[in-house]
Amino acid sequence: EPEVTQTPSHQVTQMGQEVILRCVPISNHLYFYWYRQILGQKVEFLVSFYNNEISEKSEIFDDQFSVERPDGSNFTLKIRSTKLEDSAMYFCASRERVNTEAFFGQGTRLTVV
Amino acid sequence: DAKTTQPNSMESNEEEPVHLPCNHSTISGTDYIHWYRQLPSQGPEYVIHGLTSNVNNRMASLAIAEDRKSSTLILHRATLRDAAVYYCILNNYGQNFVFGPGTRLSVLP
Numbered sequence: 001e002p003e004v005t006q007t008p009s010h011q012v013t014q015m016g017q018e019v020i021l022r023c024v025p026i027s028n029h030l031y032f033y034w035y036r037q038i039l040g041q042k043v044e045f046l047v048s049f050y051n052n053e054i055s056e057k058s059e060i061f062d063d064q065f066s067v068e069r070p071d072g073s074n075f076t077l078k079i080r081s082t083k084l085e086d087s088a089m090y091f092c093a094s095r096e097r098v099n100t101e102a103f104f105g106q107g108t109r110l111t112v113v
Numbered sequence: 114d115a116k117t118t119q120p121n122s123m124e125s126n127e128e129e130p131v132h133l134p135c136n137h138s139t140i141s142g143t144d145y146i147h148w149y150r151q152l153p154s155q156g157p158e159y160v161i162h163g164l165t166s167n168v169n170n171r172m173a174s175l176a177i178a179e180d181r182k183s184s185t186l187i188l189h190r191a192t193l194r195d196a197a198v199y200y201c202i203l204n205n206y207g208q209n210f211v212f213g214p215g216t217r218l219s220v221l222p
Contacts, residue, residue, distance in 0.1 A: 031207050043157060043200075043212035056209055091156045098207035099145050099164075104156035 002026045006092050006105035013082055013112055021077045021108045023092030032075045033093040033102065034067065036060070043091070049075065082112045116140070117201045122217040125191045133186040133216055135201030140181050144205050148175065148186045150197040151215070157200065160186065196220045 005024040013019050025032055034046040047057045047067055054067065066078045075094075079086055089109050095102040118136040125131040137146065147162040161168055161175045163184075168175040174187040188195055200215040 033209060035210075035212075042214060043151070045209040045211065048207075048209050050207065055207075058209075089156075093157075093210075095207070099204070101147070101159040101162055102149075102210060103159065104149075107156045 002103070004092055004094055004103050004105035006090075006108050008108060009106070010109045011111070013110070015084060015112055016081050019079050019082055019110065021079075021090050021092075021110070023075045023077070023105055024073055025075055025092065025094030026096070026103055027073070029094035029096050029103075031055075031095045031098070031102075032067075032069070034077045035091045035093065035104075036088040037091065037107075038088045046077070046090075079110075082110075084112050086110060087112045116203050116211070117213060119199070119201055119213065119216045121214065122219065124219045124221060125188075126221050127193060128190050131188040131191045131195070131218065131220075133188075133199050133201075133218065134183065135185070136183045137201070137203055138182045140203055141205065144203040146175065146177060146181075146184050147202045147204050147210065148173070149200045149202065149210070149212075150195075151200070152194075152197045157212070158197075160199070162204075191218075191220045193220050193222060 007022045032049040037043045045058050047061045048055045064080045068076050089107040091107045093102045093104045148160040149157040151157045163175045176185045198215040202210045
């Protein structure tokens with residue numbers, strides 16, 4: 001069964017460093033998302049991406065964050081200068097069309113120290 | 114904020130059916146009703162979704178009220194592996210999914 005793959009599974013970084021979280025969505029999917037979940041809290045939307053541009057973003061997705069689909073298969077989330085409060089699980093998701101189901105990856109646990 | 118209301122927690126015995134309710138009184142005509150679940154330390158997993166008619170798949174059934182203001186996810190025979198947080202989410206034309214706190218389902222052996 002096709003799946004969304006995220007790497008790395010766990011990343012530890014120092015405050016102020018840049019991190020790039022990588023995702024490989026399912027190959028024929030057109031809509032891509034990033035979510036995060038701080039330990040013990042709700043899953044929160046960050047950004048959605050369609051047709052090579054951001055279609056929607058939340059208040060969390062400020063200038064420190066950026067997304068890219070560099071080569072037609074990978075979908076990346078970059079945090080330019082990490083803060084302690086960026087520590088969370090980050091989930092990538094993709095869906096084939098509007099109103100189809102979304103598939104989520106297993107997540108990257110980001111720990112900022 | 115999430116536009117659905119679910120009980121915080123529910124319990125079920127193993128091998129018995131489970132009915133997880135969801136209220137969505139402000140649903141619009143083009144909102145699909147999606148259900149996802151999240152097992153401990155894992156990403157959300159798709160369970161089922163529908164628009165107006167009841168839906169069945171290998172994991173569950175979705176019963177949608179005639180006025181669409183509520184729905185029920187039915188697990189026909191709960192197993193220990195079904196212990197998870199279940200999210201009922203309204204979604205429209207590719208918009209992002211808004212997760213609420215969901216229902217934490219405990220399955221007792």
